[in-house]
Each structure stands twice: as C-alpha cells, then as structure tokens.
Amino acid sequence: MTDFPALPRAFTPEQIQFRASVRRLMESEFAPQTARWREQGFVDPAAMTRLGAEGLLLLWAEEDYGGLGLRDLRFVQVLQEETVRACGAGFFHNAHSMLVGPYLDHFATPEQKARWLPGAVSGEVILGIAMTEPDTGSDLAAIRTKAEDMGDHWRLNGAKTFISYGVTGSLFVVAAKTGTGRGQISLFLVPSDAPGFSRGQHLKKIGLHEQDTGEILFTDLRLPKDALLGQEGQGFAHMTKLLAVERLMSAITSQAHAQTAFDLTHQYLLDRRAFGKPIGAFQNSRFRMAEMRAKLDAMQAFVDACVLEANEGALSPEASAAAKYATSVLEGEVMDQCLQFHGGMGFMEETRVARMWTDARIARIYAGTNEIMLEIIGRSLGLGDPRPAKPQ
Numbered sequence: 001m002t003d004f005p006a007l008p009r010a011f012t013p014e015q016i017q018f019r020a021s022v023r024r025l026m027e028s029e030f031a032p033q034t035a036r037w038r039e040q041g042f043v044d045p046a047a048m049t050r051l052g053a054e055g056l057l058l059l060w061a062e063e064d065y066g067g068l069g070l071r072d073l074r075f076v077q078v079l080q081e082e083t084v085r086a087c088g089a090g091f092f093h094n095a096h097s098m099l100v101g102p103y104l105d106h107f108a109t110p111e112q113k114a115r116w117l118p119g120a121v122s123g124e125v126i127l128g129i130a131m132t133e134p135d136t137g138s139d140l141a142a143i144r145t146k147a148e149d150m151g152d153h154w155r156l157n158g159a160k161t162f163i164s165y166g167v168t169g170s171l172f173v174v175a176a177k178t179g180t181g182r183g184q185i186s187l188f189l190v191p192s193d194a195p196g197f198s199r200g201q202h203l204k205k206i207g208l209h210e211q212d213t214g215e216i217l218f219t220d221l222r223l224p225k226d227a228l229l230g231q232e233g234q235g236f237a238h239m240t241k242l243l244a245v246e247r248l249m250s251a252i253t254s255q256a257h258a259q260t261a262f263d264l265t266h267q268y269l270l271d272r273r274a275f276g277k278p279i280g281a282f283q284n285s286r287f288r289m290a291e292m293r294a295k296l297d298a299m300q301a302f303v304d305a306c307v308l309e310a311n312e313g314a315l316s317p318e319a320s321a322a323a324k325y326a327t328s329v330l331e332g333e334v335m336d337q338c339l340q341f342h343g344g345m346g347f348m349e350e351t352r353v354a355r356m357w358t359d360a361r362i363a364r365i366y367a368g369t370n371e372i373m374l375e376i377i378g379r380s381l382g383l384g385d386p387r388p389a390k391p392q
C-alpha cells in the first residue's frame with residue numbers, strides 16, 4: 001500500500017510520530033483480530049480496554065479523569081485514519097470517544113463526570129447513544145420513549161433500535177420525551193445494569209459485521225434524578241451543539257476508507273495481469289485511477305480544512321454537512337470502481353475491497369442521512385423551507 005495521501009498534508013512532528021505509533025499498534029494488535037470480530041458480530045470489549053491502556057480513548061478527557069487532555073482534533077483524525085487503514089470502518093472506538101463521549105464533556109455535571117469518565121477513558125465503560133426508534137429516525141421529534149418525572153426519580157419507558165454498541169455497550173446517552181410538545185426532549189445517562197434495561201435483537205447487517213448494532217428496551221426503568229444529562233427539555237439544543245463535529249467524524253472515516261480502497265486497488269492494478277500486461281496499464285484503469293486520485297486529493301484538502309476549522313470551534317453546520325455528504329458519496333463511488341477493478345475477486349467475501357464496499361454503504365445513511373445533509377446545505381443557501389433542521 002502506498003502511504004496516503006499523494007498530496008502533502010501539514011502535520012506537526014508530534015502528530016507524525018503519533019501516526020507511526022498508532023499504525024504499529026493497529027497493524028500488529030488489532031488488524032489480525034478483525035476477521036474473528038466480523039465472524040462473531042462484535043469487537044471484543046478487551047480491544048477497548050487495550051486502547052484505553054494506550055491512552056487512545058477520549059483523547060480530549062482531562063488528566064483528572066485519566067485522559068491526556070488532547071483537544072487537537074488532528075490527533076483524533078490521525079487515530080481514525082490509521083484505524084480505518086489497518087482494521088476497516090467497523091472498529092467503532094471513534095463513536096465511543098467522539099460521538100458519545102463529548103456529551104459527557106459538554107453537559108455532564110462534575111459528579112457525573114467523576115462517575116463515568118474514568119471508566120470511559122480506560123475502556124471498561126463502553127458508550128453508546130440511543131436516539132433512533134423503530135418508528136422514527138430522521139424525525140427525532142417524533143420519538144416515543146418517555147421519561148416521566150416521578151418526584152424523586154425518573155421513569156423511563158420505550159424502545160430504541162439500530163444502536164451502535166447496543167450489544168456490548170454499558171452506558172447510553174438516551175433521548176426521551178419529557179413533555180407533551182413536539183420536540184420536548186431531554187437526555188439521560190442510562191447504565192445497562194439498571195433494573196428495567198434489557199437488550200433486544202443483535203441485528204444482522206449487510207456490512208460492518210464487526211460493529212455490534214442492537215435494540216435496547218426500557219421497561220419502567222427507574223433512574224435517579226441525577227441521571228438527567230444537561231438541561232431538561234434542551235435535548236435538541238444539546239444535540240445540535242455537537243452535530244458539526246459528529247458529522248466531521250463521519251467525513252474523516254469516509255475519506256480514510258475511500259483512500260484505503262484506492263491504495264489497495266492501486267497495488268492490485270500493478271500486480272494483476274491480463275492480455276500480457278498489468279491491468280493498470282489499460283487506459284481505462286489509468287484514467288479511472290487518475291480521476292479518483294484528483295477527487296480524493298481535493299476532498300482531503302476540504303476535510304483537513306474542516307478539521308482545522310473545528311479546532312477553532314468555528315466549523316459551521318453546513319460545512320460539516322457538506323463534508324459528510326460529499327465524502328460519503330465519493331466513498332461509494334470509489335468503492336464501486338475499486339471493486340470493479342478486482343473483477344470476480346471483487347465479489348468474493350475474502351477480498352478486502354468487497355467487504356469495504358458493503359461497509360461503505362451505511363455512510364450515506366447514518367449520522368443524518370444524506371438527504372438531511374442536503375436540506376441543511378440547501379437551507380444555508382436561503383432556499384426552501386426556512387424551519388431549522390431537526391438534529392438526529
């Protein structure tokens with residue numbers, strides 16, 4: 001595999017060193033386990049504690065909680081790129097660290113942080129977020145999971161589906177209605193050992209087989225009053241605050257996944273022969289690869305610019321929506337072309353690019369579907385329905 005990308009990127013010496021050490025770890029310890037993870041349908045929880053021991057979970061967490069206090073998202077980007085390169089898109093520790101963890105960072109009380117962050121940093125507590133329900137995903141305001149204020153506690157009832165880490169997760173940020181009005185939503189910290197918490201199906205997917213996705217159910221689940229995360233009724237506002245970085249994480253993953261497929265395929269084009277020459281020597285191969293090279297380089301520059309913008313706290317919702325949208329579309333395009341270049345081998349499960357092709361499909365659906373991304377970008381152009389987008 002060639003080193004990626006072809007275009008030079010500005011990283012500090014520390015970030016370059018960090019990349020080298022993460023690459024060694026991913027290649028030597030985790031990549032050899034991915035086939036077994038896919039077979040069993042989940043990543044061993046021990047992989048999370050191993051990452052925790054290396055200081056690679058919740059990089060941003062303060063030292064008081066066992067973290068490194070590293071808030072520069074370039075390190076997060078490097079970690080995610082190297083994870084995807086060695087192990088694929090299904091090793092979801094980034095969701096734990098960067099999609100769910102930030103809810104604790106931004107909205108948890110000091111007591112909640114003291115209780116949960118050390119375990120999340122060490123990997124003993126695996127974090128999930130539960131918004132989607134059987135009847136609603138994009139339209140989060142229509143959720144039915146309900147938290148009732150019982151005076152001295154909350155009573156939670158409802159069902160969530162498609163939850164990442166739904167099978168192995170131990171603490172969930174749960175969105176629930178706390179009022180009758182549309183959109184009156186609050187967030188709660190729900191541990192999986194709470195009485196009334198149960199797990200439904202371990203869902204079978206067409207890709208990302210190593211990432212467990214499941215249903216979780218709440219039946220008269222009694223939550224202490226201090227399980228409320230952030231302010232009552234402010235669930236939408238809280239989620240909106242974190243969406244830009246969340247979508248950027250999706251963009252980083254899509255870009256790294258597409259780049260990895262490109263690199264694998266580049267090597268295949270040099271090695272595989274037909275009609276007496278490497279298949280890379282055909283004009284079609286050269287042109288398609290050149291096209292992908294140009295698009296990947298342009299997209300990488302955009303993603304890098306978004307990461308630097310996010311480091312300043314200035315990444316706009318429309319820029320992050322554009323990054324999520326455009327990278328996931330390019331990812332799909334690249335996977336399809338790379339699979340085609342592998343011929344019949346491209347359709348074999350044993351071929352990495354074949355697995356990557358199935359893994360890539362979800363990027364246009366989760367973290368907000370691409371249609372929702374287009375709504376956000378389109379509205380920023382002053383076009384159409386002026387109502388604000390509902391986060392989901």
Ligand SMILES: Cc1cc2nc3c(=O)[nH]c(=O)nc-3n(C[C@H](O)[C@H](O)[C@H](O)COP(=O)(O)OP(=O)(O)OC[C@H]3O[C@@H](n4cnc5c(N)ncnc54)[C@H](O)[C@@H]3O)c2cc1C
Nearest residue numbers: 129130131132136137138139162163164366367368369371
């Ligand atoms: C592998 C996987 C992991 C996931 N992990 C999590 C998780 O950890 N936590 C969690 O809460 N959820 C998770 N999800 C759920 C995911 O976020 C939702 O599937 C996604 O948001 C879409 O919601 P939906 O499936 O209900 O689709 P729907 O909202 O029913 O959408 C169906 C179609 O209608 C379109 N549509 C909807 N509204 C509009 C509109 N306003 N304009 C135009 N088109 C529209 C959509 O774009 C889509 O094409 C996961 C899903 C998968 C598959």
